[in-house]
Amino acid sequence: MPVFEALRLALQTIRAQKLKSGFSLLGVFIGVASLIGAWSIVNGVNRYMTEKFAQTLFGVNTFQLRRRPMFTPNVPDSVWRAWARRPRIRFSDAEALSAGFTVPVVTAWQSSENVTVSYRDKQARDIELTAASERYFDIKNLRLATGRAFTAQENRSGATVAVLGDAVAQRLFVDRAPLDRSVRIGGMAYRVIGVVEKQGSVLGFPLDRFVVVPAQSPAQNLVNPPGVLDAFLVKAQTEPDMRLAMDQAEGIMRSRRHLRPRQDDNFALDTSEGVQRFWAGISRILVVVLPGVVVVSLVIGGIVIMNIMLMSVAERTREIGLRKSLGARRRDVLRQFLAESAAIATVGAAFGVVAGIGLTFLIAAASPLPASVSPVSILLGVVMGAGVGVVAGVYPASRAARLDPIAALRQE
Amino acid sequence: MTLPQTFRTGDTPLPDIVILTHKLTRAYDMGGEVVRALQGVSLQIRKNEYVAVMGPSGSGKSTLMNLIGCLDTPTSGEYWLNGQKVSDLVDDELARIRNKEIGFVFQTFNLLPRANALHNVELPLIYAGHGARERRAQAARALQRVGLGDRMEHRPNELSGGQRQRVAIARALVNDPSILLADEPTGNLDSTTSAEIMAVFRDLHRQGQTIVMVTHEHDIAAHAARVVTLRDGLIASDQLQAA
Ligand SMILES: Nc1ncnc2c1ncn2[C@@H]1O[C@H](COP(=O)(O)OP(=O)(O)OP(=O)(O)O)[C@@H](O)[C@H]1O
Ligand SMILES: [Mg+2]
Numbered sequence: 012m013p014v015f016e017a018l019r020l021a022l023q024t025i026r027a028q029k030l031k032s033g034f035s036l037l038g039v040f041i042g043v044a045s046l047i048g049a050w051s052i053v054n055g056v057n058r059y060m061t062e063k064f065a066q067t068l069f070g071v072n073t074f075q076l077r078r079r080p081m082f083t084p085n086v087p088d089s090v091w092r093a094w095a096r097r098p099r100i101r102f103s104d105a106e107a108l109s110a111g112f113t114v115p116v117v118t119a120w121q122s123s124e125n126v127t128v129s130y131r132d133k134q135a136r137d138i139e140l141t142a143a144s145e146r147y148f149d150i151k152n153l154r155l156a157t158g159r160a161f162t163a164q165e166n167r168s169g170a171t172v173a174v175l176g177d178a179v180a181q182r183l184f185v186d187r188a189p190l191d192r193s194v195r196i197g198g199m200a201y202r203v204i205g206v207v208e209k210q211g212s213v214l215g216f217p218l219d220r221f222v223v224v225p226a227q228s229p230a231q232n233l234v235n236p237p238g239v240l241d242a243f244l245v246k247a248q249t250e251p252d253m254r255l256a257m258d259q260a261e262g263i264m265r266s267r268r269h270l271r272p273r274q275d276d277n278f279a280l281d282t283s284e285g286v287q288r289f290w291a292g293i294s295r296i297l298v299v300v301l302p303g304v305v306v307v308s309l310v311i312g313g314i315v316i317m318n319i320m321l322m323s324v325a326e327r328t329r330e331i332g333l334r335k336s337l338g339a340r341r342r343d344v345l346r347q348f349l350a351e352s353a354a355i356a357t358v359g360a361a362f363g364v365v366a367g368i369g370l371t372f373l374i375a376a377a378s379p380l381p382a383s384v385s386p387v388s389i390l391l392g393v394v395m396g397a398g399v400g401v402v403a404g405v406y407p408a409s410r411a412a413r414l415d416p417i418a419a420l421r422q423e
Numbered sequence: 424m425t426l427p428q429t430f431r432t433g434d435t436p437l438p439d440i441v442i443l444t445h446k447l448t449r450a451y452d453m454g455g456e457v458v459r460a461l462q463g464v465s466l467q468i469r470k471n472e473y474v475a476v477m478g479p480s481g482s483g484k485s486t487l488m489n490l491i492g493c494l495d496t497p498t499s500g501e502y503w504l505n506g507q508k509v510s511d512l513v514d515d516e517l518a519r520i521r522n523k524e525i526g527f528v529f530q531t532f533n534l535l536p537r538a539n540a541l542h543n544v545e546l547p548l549i550y551a552g553h554g555a556r557e558r559r560a561q562a563a564r565a566l567q568r569v570g571l572g573d574r575m576e577h578r579p580n581e582l583s584g585g586q587r588q589r590v591a592i593a594r595a596l597v598n599d600p601s602i603l604l605a606d607e608p609t610g611n612l613d614s615t616t617s618a619e620i621m622a623v624f625r626d627l628h629r630q631g632q633t634i635v636m637v638t639h640e641h642d643i644a645a646h647a648a649r650v651v652t653l654r655d656g657l658i659a660s661d662q663l664q665a666a
Contacts, residue, residue, distance in 0.1 A: 016549055027537055329533070330535060333533045333535070333546075334546065334550075335518065335521075336492075336494055336521060336527055336533075337521065337522065337527075337546050337547045337550060337594070338518050338519065338521045338522020338523070338547055338550040338551065338598075339518060339550050340514075340515045340518040340519070340550070341514060341515060341518075342515075343550055416494050417489055417494050417495055420494075420529070420533065
C-alpha cells in the first residue's frame with residue numbers, strides 16, 4: 012500500500028472517530044500550543060530588549076556611571092552591603108568627567124525619586140521625579156509633543172521649570188493646555204514648559220509617569236542630598252568612542268577616589284549590554300523550564316496516543332485480519348497504523364500551532380508582555396508533534412502487523 | 424475424468440493441477456495437549472473443478488481451507504499452488520499469494536462496515552498496488568459480474584444478506600484469482616438466498632473459475648461436480664457426481 016493510500020485511510024478513520032481522535036490529540040495539542048506560546052513570549056521580550064529597550068530607551072552607544080550596577084540578578088547579601096557602603100557619585104565627579112573626556116560625547120546628570128505632583132485640586136501620585144541636566148532629553152531620545160525642554164542656562168541657574176510625561180499631563184490637565192501653568196512638586200511651584208511624546212509601557216511598567224526638572228533646581232533636595240546624583244549618562248557617537256570614554260571615565264574616577272592598582276572599582280559603568288545580559292539570564296531560566304513543560308506534555312500526549320492506538324488495534328482486530336487475508340503484508344498494516352497515529356498527532360500539532368498563535372496575540376493584546384510568534388517554533392512544534400505520533404504509534408502498529416489473520420478474523 | 428498421477432515427495436504436480444496437497448497435517452498445541460486437526464490430507468484439484476468439502480463439525484474442513492487459502496501454514500506435508508510450492512513460504516510471501524492467487528469468501532461476509540460496496544471490493548487491489556482509477560473500474564466490473572452494478576455506493580448495512588455475500592464474492596474475484604475458496608458461504612443465508620449464491624457460483628464455474636466450497640448441506644454440495652468428505656482430519660471419500 013503506498014504511503015498516500017495509508018494517509019488517506021488514516022484521515023478517513025480520524026474523521027469517522029472524531030471524538031476519540033479529538034481526545035487523543037489533546038496532549039500534543041497542549042504541548043505544541045504551550046511551546047509556541049511560551050516561545051513567543053521569550054521571543055517577543057528578546058526582540059523588545061534588543062531592539063526597543065536597548066536601542067531606544069537606554070540609548071545607543073550610551074553608558075551610565077553609577078554607584079552600583081542597575082540590573083543584577085542574584086546578588087549575594089555581602090556584595091549588596093559592600094555596594095551600599097560605596098561613596099556616591101557627586102556633581103563634582105560629573106564635572107570632572109565632562110572636562111576629562113577627549114572623545115566627543117554628550118553627557119547628562121540624573122537623579123530620580125517617586126513624588127506626588129499636583130495642579131490645584133488634582134493630584135498625580137507615584138510620579139518619577141527626575142532631576143537632570145539639559146542633554147538628558149537627547150540621550151534618552153525623549154521628543155517633545157508640545158513646548159520645549161529646559162536649556163543649559165535654566166539648568167545652571169536652577170530655574171523652576173518642568174517637563175511632564177504624557178500620563179502626568181493627562182492626569183492633571185485632562186484637556187486643558189498644560190503649558191505655562193504652575194504645578195506643585197513636593198510643595199514647590201514649577202512652571203510647565205513642555206510635554207514629552209507618549210512612550211507607552213515596557214513589560215507592564217508605564218513609561219509616561221514622570222516629570223523632569225533641572226538638576227540644580229530646588230526639587231533636587233527631594234531626590235538626593237545636595238551635590239549627589241544617581242547616574243551620570245554618557246553618549247558617544249560610535250561604539251569605539253563609547254569604549255574609549257568608558258576607559259577614560261574609569262581612569263578619572265579611580266584617580267579621584269585614590270584607588271590603588273589592586274583595588275576594584277568602587278563604582279559601576281553600565282551599558283545597555285548589561286541590561287541585555289540581565290534579560291539573557293532570565294530568558295535562560297525560561298529556556299530551561301520551557302522544554303520541561305513541552306516535553307512533559309508531549310510525552311503524556313504520546314502515551315495517550317499510544318493507548319488509544321492500542322485500543323483501536325484491539326477494536327479493529329477483525330478488520331486487520333480481513334486486510335491481511337486480502338493480501339496486506341506486515342508493512343502495509345504497520346504503515347496504516349503509523350500513518351494514523353502520525354496523522355492524529357500532526358492534526359493535534361496543527362491545532363496547537365493555531366492555538367499557540369492565538370495565545371500569542373492574546374498575550375500581546377491583554378498583557379504587557381510583547382509576545383511575537385517565532386517561525387522556528389511553528390516548524391519545531393509540527394515536527395515534534397508528528398514525531399511523537401510516529402514514536403507512539405510504533406508499538407501498537409507493530410502489534411497490529413504481527414496479528415495472525417485467522418485468529419484475528421475469528422475474533423468477535 | 425481420469426484421476427491425476429500419484430504424487431510422491433520430490434515430484435512436481437502436473438501442469439493442469441491448481442491445488443495439490445501431499446500428506447498435509449496441521450496440529451494445534453493446546454498447552455501440552457496436541458489437537459490433530461489434519462492428519463495427512465493428499466488432494467489434487469484441477470483447473471476449473473468445482474469441489475465441495477463436507478464432513479462433520481470438527482473434521483478439519485476450515486483448517487484445510489485456511490491452508491489452501493495460505494492463511495495458515497501446515498505442520499508437515501506439501502502444498503503446491505499452480506505449480507509453486509507454497510508450504511514453506513514466509514508470512515509476506517504468503518500475503519502476496521493470498522492477494523494474487525486466492526479469493527476467499529467467508530461465512531460471515533467480513534465486509535468493512537464503514538466502506539461502501541465499491542470500496543470493499545477495491546481492497547485487494549489496493550494491496551496489489553493498482554492506481555485508484557484502475558481499481559475503481561475493476562471493482563465496478565466485479566460487482567456487475569455478481570449482479571450488483573446498481574448497489575455500488577451502498578454500505579453493508581444497506582444491503583441484504585445475499586447482497587452482502589455477493590459483494591464478498593465480487594471482492595474475492597476482483598484480482599482474477601486461480602481459486603475461489605468459500606467456507607460455508609451460505610451458512611448465514613436462508614434457502615432462497617442460498618440458491619441465488621449457488622447460481623452465482625454456477626455461472627462463475629461455467630466461466631472457468633476453479634471453486635472449492637465447504638458446506639454442511641447436501642443440496643448445496645449437490646451443485647458441485649466433486650465432493651470430498653473429511654472425517655477426523657482425513658479424507659473419508661472423494662467422489663465425482665453427475666451435475
Ligand atoms: N486455532 C485453533 N486452536 C486449537 N484448535 C483448533 C484451532 N482451530 C481448529 N482447531 C481444532 O481443529 C479441529 C478442526 O477444526 P476445524 O475448524 O477445521 O473444523 P470444521 O470441520 O471446520 O468444523 P465446523 O464444521 O464446525 O466448522 C477441531 O477439533 C478444532 O477444535
Ligand atoms: Mg469450519
